[in-house]
Amino acid sequence: MKILVLIKEVPVVNDIKIDRETLTVDRSGAGKMSDPAGLSAVNCAVAFAKAAGAPLTAMSMGPDSCEGILRDAAAYGAGELVRITDDAYAGADSLVTARVLKAAIDRAGGYDIIFCGASSIDGATGQIGPKLAAMLGAGILSHVSSASLTEEGVEAERKTGKGYETLSGKIPVVISVTTDAGRPAAPSLKGKTAAKKAVVTVLDNSILGLSEEELASRSKVVSLYPPKAEAKGAVLEAADGAEAGVKLVDLLTEKHYI
Amino acid sequence: MNNIWVIFELTEGKPSRASLEIMGKAAALASEAGCAAEAVVIGEDTGIAAEQAAAYGASKVYAVDRASVLERDSIVVEKLSGKYAPGVILIGSTAYGRDLAAAVSARLGAGIASECTDIECREDGVHFIRPSYDGLLNTDIVIEGEPKIGTFRRGIFKLGEPDTAASAEIVKEDPDVPDSVMLTSLLGFTPDDDVAKADIENADIIIAGGNGMGSQESFDRLYELARLVGGSVGASRIAVNNGWISHDHQIGITGKTVTPKLYISFGISGAVPHVNGMKNSEYIVAVNTDPDAPIFKVANQCVVKDLNEVLPAMIEKLKEIKG
């Protein structure tokens, strides 16, 4: 069995400066971190690799800086690290990103179980897991809060409505994980040493060979503009907060809301 | 423009609220753009959903009478799309809808704008709107080629009045898809009290608290008010970050989108990422000491007072009424 975890580097959202007057966005000062849901995916992937005695690969698409989060994954237990990068991949939408990841997965001869974050804090599109699954002809268990190996394949839990759904999937399967799945425990000394020594394999388009057409993003951002403000409602007149509270209860009762 | 499709999601034959909200929006867009709004309904029993699709503006319903299963449904939509060539495919952003939209996009190589807050037909075509950068800016997205896929959460569009006299042409479809494509299955469902309490997406009354609550102790008083009015407790991101309540209760673009009949907020400033998750509530009350707080721009009833006075007075008064 071979296990893969996909991780992503994201900007520290609070570091992004937005000028409220000119509505310009400055990301230059923003620090980088591992996407939280991706960290939870690492947590699950490490547990699976241990349980199955299987090798674990961590893969990330991004610039040089994302070797940091790959090394972190090695410290947690990933044995093989792959970084995917090419100028031609810059600005890729979710469709193109999934195609590139698929090419890298195919090149490695496929994986039995692929973990990824359910939805990243920057893009928050939740697309990569289910897209990859469709492209690979694998099953998808998405937005799960926990997962485990079974005799037949995998079982996972997903929060919905008033409880948890229990889902099962045959292998190969893609599992997208929410932050409910927790973070990996702090790395051991052995892990930290492994992380330092780990080699990151870099794949670019000369190796993955996607065509210009496959790399053309179909969705384009044409503009950024400020949302319009909406109209104000009625102001509740009262001498003080206590009177306002009483009046509010009367008003809501009258309107049959409570 | 080619027709606008809405892919319905059914639970025991009944369409999801998001499906109906989006159907209404699709019908309005179609009449602007001079095309048709059509529904795709997949389920063991499609009768009720087809009727409701018509009531919310579908002129035609493609009905596939087979149990809805994600992997198979994505191939069904792929095949129907190949046959009828819709211009736009709109899907509710639920656990099922998100995955379906992603799979259809991957299969068709079709561009997608997910978790949008609006869609517009302009002279140069369809534009999808998403919030970005703390909601201070909207992103305007166009998609090349057809179909263009968009996903919208429940509550993004207001549910209009159904036209029960309307009817749609029903086209029965049964594309050939082998059962072998079904790779996952639902084994069961376990109810959970904590998850149920956080099921604010289905709540009729929400009492929401923000950073202005000031402390855990003060935040916890919201539960008493919620209990007295039969509501659920929601929160802003800062209240969640303060550790006062779990993320499952967060309302906004990185939390849940809610559409209760009554939404009462205490000490929430009303930043756009939050407002995007609650602005389609039927009646909004905001309690905030700052008269310029942006929450008042969406509130039906503005209470510019200290929540530390308002909240206890409400609780007292309600206890009196309920005896």
Ligand SMILES: Cc1cc2nc3c(=O)[nH]c(=O)nc-3n(C[C@H](O)[C@H](O)[C@H](O)COP(=O)(O)OP(=O)(O)OC[C@H]3O[C@@H](n4cnc5c(N)ncnc54)[C@H](O)[C@@H]3O)c2cc1C
């Ligand atoms: C990418 C991104 C995604 C985000 N997603 C979300 C999201 O999903 N949901 C969300 O909520 N936020 C989200 N945010 C954060 C959002 O921008 C705001 O920071 C947040 O909503 C503010 O929370 P708040 O209103 O509770 O706190 P504050 O902005 O601190 O407001 C507190 C309010 O309480 C009032 N107040 C204080 N004391 C009292 C009192 N005694 N009585 C009455 N009023 C009082 C103050 O006047 C103030 O208006 C997101 C931000 C980013 C960058």
